[in-house]
Amino acid sequence: MGIKVEGKVYGDIERKKALEGLRIIDLSQVYAGPYASKLLADMGAEVIRVESAVRSGRGGQKPQSGAVYPDGEPGERPYNRSAYYNELNRNKLAISLDxxxxxxxxxxxxxxxxSDVVIxxxxxxxxxxxxxDYPTLRQIKPEIIVVSISAYGQTGPYRDYVxxxxxxxxxxxxxxITGYDDSQPLGPGIAYADAAAGLHAAFAVLVALRHRRRTGKGQHIDLSLRESLTPLLGEHVLDYSMNKRAPERRGNRDSSTIFQGCYRCRGNDAWITIAIYSDEERESLRNAIGNPTGRDEDLDNxxxxxxxxxxxDEAMRILQKAGVRAGAVLGAEDLTSDPHLKERGFFEIVTHPEAGTHPYP
Structure with a gap:
C-alpha cells in the first residue's frame, strides 16, 4: 500500500506516524501535561487519559465557569463540548478511575x-x-518512563507548593519585566509557563525513549514549570549576574532594537507592531512613510x-515591501481566516460528535 496524501498515493510503503505503537498513560490535568501528551498523540502515540472518578478535568454535568462551548450552549453533556478540553485532548482515549x-x-x-510512559x-x-510513585511503578515495569510535572519540582523547600x-x-x-515603566507587573495573555513546560515534557519523553532503546532502562523525569520557563529569561539573569543590572519594564520597547513600538491603525482597535534593528532599516521606514528627514524623538508621532x-494588513504589506519588520496585531477571528495560514494548511478541520466541526490549531 502506498502513502496517501490528500487523496494521492505515493510509493509502495504504508506511512506510519513516528510514535505509532507507543502507549502513554496520561494522569495530567489543566494545561502543561495535557499539552505534552497532545503533542505526543499528534505524533501517533496511543494516549489513554486516566481521569478522576471524583473530579474530572473536563467538568461534570454542570457547565464549568468560564468554559467556552459551541454557540455558547453547554448542552446536556457539557463535559464533551468544552473548547479548552477538546483542543488539549484530541486524539486521546479516556478512562475514569478512583x-x-x-x-x-x-x-x-x-x-x-x-504501557511505555506515564505523565x-x-x-x-x-x-x-x-x-x-516512581519506585512503585518501576517495580511493576522496570523500563517505564514517568514524567512528573509540578510547579517547583520533586525536591527542595518549595516542593509541596502548588x-x-x-x-x-x-x-x-x-x-x-512585562508592562509599562509606570505600571504594575503584568502577566502574558496565556499561561506561558504551562506551554513551555508542556513542550519540554514532550521533548523529554522523546529523549527518554531514545535512551531506553539504547540501554533498555526507563527513568523518572522531574520537570518543574519554574525551571522550564526561567531559561527563556536567560539574558536578564545573565545581565544581573554580570552587571548587577535589573531589567526594567519597557512596554513595547526592546533593548535589542534601535526602535520598536505598537501603533494604532485605521479601524476599530486596529494595531501594527514595527521593529527597527539597523540604520538602514530606519531609513527604509522613513522613506516608506514619506518622512525621509526628521528627528528620532518625533518618530513615534x-x-x-x-x-x-x-x-x-495594508500597512504591513507596505512596510514589509520596504524591508521593515512589521506585523499586524491579529485576534482569533483574524487567525482563523488568515490567507497565509489557510494556504499552508495550518488549521485542521475536525468534526466532534457533540462539539461540532471547527478549525483546530
Missing part, C-alpha cells in the same frame, strides 16, 4: 504494565499518597500619523 480506592489503583497498575502533573505528595502557570510567570520574573491612515 485512585483513592484499591480497585482503581489495581486497574491503573495493569495499565502501567502494558502526571500533581503536586509531588499526591502520587506518593496513592502508592503510585501553582498554575500564572503564579510561575511571577516567580521567574516574567511578570516583573510620525509613524502613528501614517499608520492611522492605513488598515493593519
Amino acid at each position: 485512585l483513592s480506592k484499591d480497585q482503581g489503583r489495581e486497574v491503573f497498575k495493569r495499565l502501567v504494565k502494558v 502526571e502533573n500533581f503536586s509531588p505528595r499526591v502520587m506518593e499518597n496513592f502508592g503510585l 501553582s498554575f502557570g500564572r503564579g510561575i510567570e511571577a516567580m521567574v520574573g516574567l511578570s516583573q 510620525v509613524i502613528e500619523n501614517w499608520t492611522l491612515s492605513h488598515e493593519p
Whole structure:
C-alpha cells in the first residue's frame, strides 16, 4: 500500500506516524501535561487519559465557569463540548478511575504494565499518597518512563507548593519585566509557563525513549514549570549576574532594537507592531512613510500619523515591501481566516460528535 496524501498515493510503503505503537498513560490535568501528551498523540502515540472518578478535568454535568462551548450552549453533556478540553485532548482515549480506592489503583497498575510512559502533573505528595510513585511503578515495569510535572519540582523547600502557570510567570520574573515603566507587573495573555513546560515534557519523553532503546532502562523525569520557563529569561539573569543590572519594564520597547513600538491603525482597535534593528532599516521606514528627514524623538508621532491612515494588513504589506519588520496585531477571528495560514494548511478541520466541526490549531 502506498502513502496517501490528500487523496494521492505515493510509493509502495504504508506511512506510519513516528510514535505509532507507543502507549502513554496520561494522569495530567489543566494545561502543561495535557499539552505534552497532545503533542505526543499528534505524533501517533496511543494516549489513554486516566481521569478522576471524583473530579474530572473536563467538568461534570454542570457547565464549568468560564468554559467556552459551541454557540455558547453547554448542552446536556457539557463535559464533551468544552473548547479548552477538546483542543488539549484530541486524539486521546479516556478512562475514569478512583485512585483513592484499591480497585482503581489495581486497574491503573495493569495499565502501567502494558504501557511505555506515564505523565502526571500533581503536586509531588499526591502520587506518593496513592502508592503510585516512581519506585512503585518501576517495580511493576522496570523500563517505564514517568514524567512528573509540578510547579517547583520533586525536591527542595518549595516542593509541596502548588501553582498554575500564572503564579510561575511571577516567580521567574516574567511578570516583573512585562508592562509599562509606570505600571504594575503584568502577566502574558496565556499561561506561558504551562506551554513551555508542556513542550519540554514532550521533548523529554522523546529523549527518554531514545535512551531506553539504547540501554533498555526507563527513568523518572522531574520537570518543574519554574525551571522550564526561567531559561527563556536567560539574558536578564545573565545581565544581573554580570552587571548587577535589573531589567526594567519597557512596554513595547526592546533593548535589542534601535526602535520598536505598537501603533494604532485605521479601524476599530486596529494595531501594527514595527521593529527597527539597523540604520538602514530606519531609513527604509522613513522613506516608506514619506518622512525621509526628521528627528528620532518625533518618530513615534510620525509613524502613528501614517499608520492611522492605513488598515493593519495594508500597512504591513507596505512596510514589509520596504524591508521593515512589521506585523499586524491579529485576534482569533483574524487567525482563523488568515490567507497565509489557510494556504499552508495550518488549521485542521475536525468534526466532534457533540462539539461540532471547527478549525483546530
